[in-house]
Amino acid sequence: MATTLPEGVSSSDFDQAIREIRKIVGDEWVFLDSELSPYLDHMSAVPPEYRTPSAALAPANVEETQAILKIANRFSLPLWTYGNGKNWAYGGPTPLHAGYLVLDLKRMNRILEVNEDSGYVLVEPGVSYFQLYQHLQDIGSNLWIDCAAPGWGGVIGNALEHGAGYTPYADHYVMSCGMEVLLADGELVRTGMGAMPGSKAWQQFKYGYGPTLDGMFTQGNFGIVTKMGFWMMPKPPAYKPFMFSYEKESDLHAIMEILRPLKMNMVWQNGAVGEHIGYSASVLGPRSDYTDSSAPITDARWQEIAHDLNLGIWNFYGACYGLPANVEMQFGALKGAMTSIPGARVWLEGDREPDDAGWNYRAKLMQGIPNMTEFNLVNWDGGGHLNFSPMGPMGGDHAVKLYNMMKEITNGYGFDHLTEMVGTFRGFIALTMVMFDPRDEDAAKRADACSVDIIQKAAAAGYGELKANLRYMNTVMGSYTGNDSGLHKVNQKIKDALDPVGILSPGKSDIWPSSWKHSRAN
């Protein structure tokens, strides 16, 4: 593999920079040429080589990262940063543009503190959910983690991307408390109470004194988060997972109307995850298990599949947590409301077959036990997958409108509509997956066009996207144009102030310094 240089950087400067970086991190932690294969994304709509980095660098600690930043500033090297690099639907470990250098923080994988008294952990960016869970098990902790569905994900990375889990602590950024951040010039900052020398409450109270900066270090490129605290949920005395299934596609309206007050009043304590049967089926087997046709699976066939799997067209998973008597009372309220729709069925522990992978992995996730079962959906049709999360206010009209819109778009491009509706405290996410075979050039092109259509049509209807694969970051930010693109402008002003050269993940969320002279389109 020939070295792809960063735009505007000469071969001699690049070589000199690499020589200097080798002295900092050691030869074995600088990767070039054929060693960059694991940094490519095989699962998106463009060929892996499209985003070949020029190098990958793996510092062991903050000091080594600071030294790399000095060199990057001197040679104008764009660094693409991540911790675990496992968010495959969004680009995995690959950079936005060919030639960027990947700053792989996986070696910074220390669990710095587990505090049972206050119920928190302090971790580095390379810590995965599996690692944290196993450590808590090993020490006999009373704390639960809250993990993303694929357990190999990074605790910090997921929170910085506004990711979510499945216990009542599901909003990972909300449940974070205190960051340590490296700025582009090498300055080290601790947020909140952590800014005070000798602070005793860095992980107990978020705000400290003055403006709260934590949010600006998420889903952007203003700094490198090197430590982050997270509140952990104490294991509750009682835990009761459940699932409500519904027979008809048209039940969605009533479900979401009933769900809204349940979520607002926290009767439904965790995220309400409503799988369409397509999503449920994809976790259990590949597409070829359900159809021989290349055309999108029809409503009639989904009905048959639901019947065969003993599931509904909609399957809403949740759980109750707390004191045993409270849990039973709370579940009684949920059951009364959620089964008021004709044909609704209730499923509890022991009601499904013992080897029902769908129930089993949900029951694990809702108590913070990481696993990889949901990654089965990547087997649907050859491994290619792109995720979209248009956000709407909780309610029947919006849910039906978004569901129909996403279905029409995905089916229109020849793809099955695989979706789950996730109810948050006030809104819902219409998670939509575009599944395709990346080896099929035509399918990849259709997936690419379908992705842009999803973002733009949802935005035109008022439903903004929460996160995006690298290729569509500018499309998403291009929909946040209110007040003469005020948000975009302030992002750029901050970028200019903190990183005028553009060495930290240039183009992440379509944020660039104004001096940037190189490629932006991707």
Add this chain to the structure above:
Amino acid sequence: MKRCITLALGTSLALLLTACGDDQSAEYKEGADAETMASAMKPPSVPASERVDVSYETGEEIFTHYCVQCHGEGEGKPGATMLGIKHGEDKAIIKGRDDLPAIYIKTVVRDGLLEMPPFRFTEISDEQLDLVAEYVRSPN
């Protein structure tokens, strides 16, 4: 005997929830709840732990951390599911498969293959990968 509780929730006047449970679950039992609460809130027995460095040293440890959730036994394992479909149930579980050359295992781990994504040197080093390949090929 069943007892029914009716709750009117928050801002939605239209929604009335009817909760039906048995006497034991619906009734507030002060003594029992206080006991449960006290048990749940007892001081933790585990002291704060500090700075844990991770190193997986044996092939089995590395396989258990990085591979078994997709390639292990039991339901809901994406790698095993796909290998079973493509190559037959006897090929579904890679542990113990001596028909997989070590170089093949290592290439698939580094480069990925279809539904399996690649793993970086920062996750599994070359030395660890040698141990994993040896462990996978060893008899059960």
